[in-house]
Amino acid sequence: MHTKDHAALADKFNHDEDRVDWHDKTLWFIREKRDKAAWQLPEWEQLRELASQIKNNVLDNLHAYLLLFEKNAQQNGITVHWAADAEEHNRIVYSIIQKHNATKIVKSKSMLTEECHLNEYLLKRGIDVVDTDLGERIVQLADEPPSHIVLPCIHWKKEEIGELFHQHLGTPKGNSDPQFLTAAAREHLREKFLTGKIAITGVNFAVAETGEIVVCTNEGNADLGVQLADVHVACMGIEKIIPSRKHLGIFLRLLTRSATGQPITTYSSHFRRPRPGQAMHIVLVDNGRSERLKSDDFRSALKCIRCGACMNTCPVYRRSGGHSYHYAIAGPIGSILAPGLDMKKYADLPFASTLCGSCTNVCPVKIDIHDQLYKWRQEIVKQGYAPASKKIGMRVMTVVLSNSFVYKTAGSIGRWLLKYMPALVNNKFNPWYKQREMPAVPEESFHAWYRKRKKNG
């Protein structure tokens, strides 16, 4: 079966070097903004530690917190649904839509619905789903998935968005003024907000103690959608729970500083109960999370609050683009989440890293991302998903490196060949040589030099 491969997709992205430079600089600028925001808080590292411990507590007691949340939400007049997987989640959302005879849906940003491919599911059934986050709307018009969890269209230049809007929204050709384009999108979306009967939102935090959910946006689109709609459907992964309101401040302070360098999102909206006449549903989705919870090595990935800081700092992500990860969540965190869902399909992702460790150290909830990348590599190879050529190469390398005599002999032969028959390696089949020179070959190895020195006293 042909599967998508990060290296091949990244190679394609790198055909346009100027674009790679632009993409890298844009995201590095956000990483720098994050650094400045973090340095404003002397207690930053303490906040990370607290957030990490709260999330550890949540994962250790998830069952109890979920039941408490359900009970409190129901008492608030919210209907709570449980979905074992993506398919069930989509079915539940669709059944709510059918029940209310709706065809027009406005949706604010939700990575969970991306994970479940809800849009495709609903569109196939004749439901018009409109993403109301500006970046999400842009990629939706372009018929693409988001390339970043916080900045969905970070791979689009403003001129290209101008052209896209010209085609879809009828803006004048050649106008790429961001303010003008935003105003055009706003007008376009306003009509959708007014006619949307059902509003779907994601959930940033679900407070067990109160049964309320908190949704963070910069555009206020979740609020506008929910306030105008007859029905609010909030979709969340079961790991989004926090124990009580007093913990929220820690996460709100960390979330946007880590994501974009802002002190807080423009809107941090609490939805506790439906307003009179409105129906409110919460769909709690497992989709592999319980399975993940069982694994000591990989469970802490469930602490993720979806800030995207690991993407912005990742030197590979910045130079390969979000789509090279071919999963709803790109970058380092996506690379440790995706293989848990489908190890075969995403066997390439844990290898799309130099294991530099920058991700782990920007993570506001201290997920050991690069250590998990290393562990996924072992797991993937153990399950037999490594390419055959790599398996052979590794076996040869093992034979050479495990034994001193074989190592020294192979080293001498290798260096001799490199010196006298350089064409053997200096060719197009050697990926090192494509854009890099091979190291110059020394007269002798250190081993040989040392032996000589010892002999000569």
Added chain:
Amino acid sequence: MKIALFVPCYVDQFYPQVAIATLQLLEKVGLDVSFPENQTCCGQPMANSGFEHLAKGCNDNFIDNFSGYDYVVCPSGSCTLHIKDHLQTSGDDAETKKIRNSLYELTEFLVDVLNITKLSAQFHHKVGLHQSCHGQRGLKISQMSELVAAPFSKTERLLSSVNGLELVTLSRKDECCGFGGTFCVAEEAVSVKMGKDRVHDHVHHGAEYITGNDMSCLMHLEGILRREKSTTKVVHIAEILNSF
């Protein structure tokens, strides 16, 4: 004090001058250093590729060679980190643990164990420091830019004592170079792009030499510099510190 020198396999084969400089430097500061001659590799190439289970031969060989020393010194942050994190054995666990704890990367050995902060080395050039990720974030040889924490750098402390050496300031002081072991060929496009960006940061700021604790990063950067016919060269920190 019984000290052994561990030379990474690719240094042994391609950059013997780095191992020679390390050995000479340790001898100049008055140490008696052994080089166990049956050593090969730390096993990282297999392990980082997901084949940790194939590293058993390397592990056993490493333990055979480096048992019984007070300290093992290595001119590489990456190989040192790998042994510290992943050296396993089928035999004596106590000895394995002892090796993991007694292994030091060269600059941290000089600073933390020998308390050397000043060497009378000479190097009259503008130098850019490429701090390898495994040395920096793994071994904490210097503070990483991600953390809100007081800065320090053991490597810079040593380099700043070198006569004539002028350290250049980089735009991105601790970005990965993109070598990444087998990543450098498996993800050739991104690896090279990362390397080019790293090289250009140094060159743009006037570095005549790029130095660092890890020859693997420098080998990758050198490959790019030479392809671009740049006049900037790479030099391992041991070679600079040994220049007296």
